[in-house]
Amino acid sequence: MHRAPTAILKGSALIVDEGLIEQRGYLRDLIGIGFGPSNLALAVAVAEHEHEHALAAAFLESKPAFRWHEGMLIDGATMQVSFLKDLVTLRDPSSAYSFLSYLHEKGRLIDFINHKELYPSRTEFHDYFAWAAARLEHLVTYECAVTHIEPVWAGDRIAHFAVHTRRSPDRPLPARNLVLATGLRPRMPDGVQPGPRVWHNHELLYRTGPLHDTAPRRLVVVGAGQSAAETAEYLHRTFGTAEINLVFARYGFSPADDSPFANRIFDPAAVDDFFAADDETKQRLLKYHANTNYSVVDLELIDELYRRHYQERVNGHERLRFLKASRIASLDERDDTVVVRVAHQLDGTISTIEADAVVFATGYRPPDHTPLLGGVADLVVRDTAGRPVVDRDYRLRLRVPATGGIYLQGGTEHTHGITASLLSNSAVRAGEILASITASARFGELRTMSLSNTGGGHA
Numbered sequence: 001m002h003r004a005p006t007a008i009l010k011g012s013a014l015i016v017d018e019g020l021i022e023q024r025g026y027l028r029d030l031i032g033i034g035f036g037p038s039n040l041a042l043a044v045a046v047a048e049h050e051h052e053h054a055l056a057a058a059f060l061e062s063k064p065a066f067r068w069h070e071g072m073l074i075d076g077a078t079m080q081v082s083f084l085k086d087l088v089t090l091r092d093p094s095s096a097y098s099f100l101s102y103l104h105e106k107g108r109l110i111d112f113i114n115h116k117e118l119y120p121s122r123t124e125f126h127d128y129f130a131w132a133a134a135r136l137e138h139l140v141t142y143e144c145a146v147t148h149i150e151p152v153w154a155g156d157r158i159a160h161f162a163v164h165t166r167r168s169p170d171r172p173l174p175a176r177n178l179v180l181a182t183g184l185r186p187r188m189p190d191g192v193q194p195g196p197r198v199w200h201n202h203e204l205l206y207r208t209g210p211l212h213d214t215a216p217r218r219l220v221v222v223g224a225g226q227s228a229a230e231t232a233e234y235l236h237r238t239f240g241t242a243e244i245n246l247v248f249a250r251y252g253f254s255p256a257d258d259s260p261f262a263n264r265i266f267d268p269a270a271v272d273d274f275f276a277a278d279d280e281t282k283q284r285l286l287k288y289h290a291n292t293n294y295s296v297v298d299l300e301l302i303d304e305l306y307r308r309h310y311q312e313r314v315n316g317h318e319r320l321r322f323l324k325a326s327r328i329a330s331l332d333e334r335d336d337t338v339v340v341r342v343a344h345q346l347d348g349t350i351s352t353i354e355a356d357a358v359v360f361a362t363g364y365r366p367p368d369h370t371p372l373l374g375g376v377a378d379l380v381v382r383d384t385a386g387r388p389v390v391d392r393d394y395r396l397r398l399r400v401p402a403t404g405g406i407y408l409q410g411g412t413e414h415t416h417g418i419t420a421s422l423l424s425n426s427a428v429r430a431g432e433i434l435a436s437i438t439a440s441a442r443f444g445e446l447r448t449m450s451l452s453n454t455g456g457g458h459a
């Protein structure tokens with residue numbers, strides 16, 4: 001393997017020339033799999049890398065363009081992190097990729113300041129992400145789903161990894177280091193199959209499109225977390241004649257704890273504390289602070305839903321209905337309806353709803369990386385619970401020596417804590433992963449080469 005002559009040195013980073021991604025023999029220092037916010041933050045770190053050496057990086061994304069949870073880009077929904085926890089600020093507040101730089105470029109900085117808002121709308125943050133992604137387009141190949149990876153051996157050491165894509169199954173891309181950031185997977189309850197009238201909420205805005213022509217009469221939302229509350233609010237506001245039935249096992253919504261002391265569980269320093277803790281302490285901390293993130297709803301949204309519900313009771317026409325302490329007993333999806341049987345756990349009764357559609361806002365599960373890891377999966381060291389062992393620098397521990405490594409963004413809640421799948425720590429985590437990759441011996445050599453080639457380098 002040799003470095004491709006068509007790569008260009010741009011600033012401090014070796015940037016892949018257009019079309020170079022198709023030159024399959026080119027060994028990259030880093031391939032990022034998935035291009036959501038986590039690997040976007042890493043791409044920012046790569047582009048702004050200040051060392052004197054060259055770094056050949058590429059990112060592969062299955063979608064045709066940058067998209068962040070588009071099915072839930074509900075008008076009015078807000079971020080659940082401060083805009084200061086953007087792609088870069090916590091790592092480098094002077095970066096040109098910050099949310100403030102975005103606002104400045106869009107001519108809205110002063111308007112945003114006057115807005116006095118720490119939590120921008122989700123649509124605005126999506127636009128910010130897309131703005132950053134567009135500036136890094138030279139690093140990304142879209143419509144390029146990775147099917148699996150394989151180890152490439154030099155004796156008993158993994159020399160590099162071969163990345164197999166759906167696009168070119170027979171021409172894998174070689175890379176010394178991989179960063180897997182493939183996101184969470186929608187979770188449906190056991191036994192429930194999605195269908196034309198039965199969906200998970202991640203598809204909400206796509207699936208409700210056709211309903212606009214049909215004036216739906218009854219819709220069911222299952223779940224009691226933020227997504228369920230947002231879905232119910234959206235359906236209630238959008239389909240003015242429909243009855244919205246919320247089915248959940250709880251007695252009522254619980255508010256998300258975003259008070260300042262509890263919020264510290266999302267701090268970069270909390271990752272060090274969590275990582276160093278024993279397993280029992282880790283479990284305890286996750287349990288104590290689950291109400292900062294899981295099955296909880298922003299208080300403002302709870303208040304808004306309650307306000308509407310109460311006003312409807314005053315008016316004597318209830319469209320927003322809460323079926324508490326209840327669960328779905330059965331679903332029967334037909335051509336023109338879904339027959340939903342709801343079991344009420346307080347009195348043991350069953351009621352039937354004939355719904356136009358049922359939306360399951362039943363959460364997400366962490367990715368199982370095993371299929372993606374292909375021939376590397378069996379080489380991963382696992383703990384007694386069968387979970388992958390991940391080092392502090394987010395590198396998967398392997399049973400064999402390797403020149404580079406496989407790093408995880410996501411799927412590390414058991415080792416690094418609650419921020420594993422959230423945005424809070426993505427800027428700092430990206431910096432830590434890049435630092436680990438560039439700390440390798442190879443980058444020592446490159447630093448020396450780069451200094452002798454340029455006759456100096458950066459101060």
Ligand SMILES: Cc1cc2nc3c(=O)[nH]c(=O)nc-3n(C[C@H](O)[C@H](O)[C@H](O)COP(=O)(O)OP(=O)(O)OC[C@H]3O[C@@H](n4cnc5c(N)ncnc54)[C@H](O)[C@@H]3O)c2cc1C
Pocket residue numbers: 033034035036037038039040060061062063067068069072078079080081144145146147181182183184372409410421422423424
């Ligand atoms: C509606 C919603 C709102 C949220 N809001 C917040 C919030 O306000 N604050 C917060 O901290 N967290 C929030 N989250 C949590 C969420 O996990 C993070 O916002 C964020 O999406 C994590 O980024 P990611 O890049 O790790 O994963 P993702 O955003 O899921 O991106 C993963 C990417 O990998 C791609 N991919 C997957 N498999 C492959 C493959 N085999 N080959 C190539 N590409 C692949 C996917 O297409 C996707 O683009 C929210 C989640 C949802 C669902």
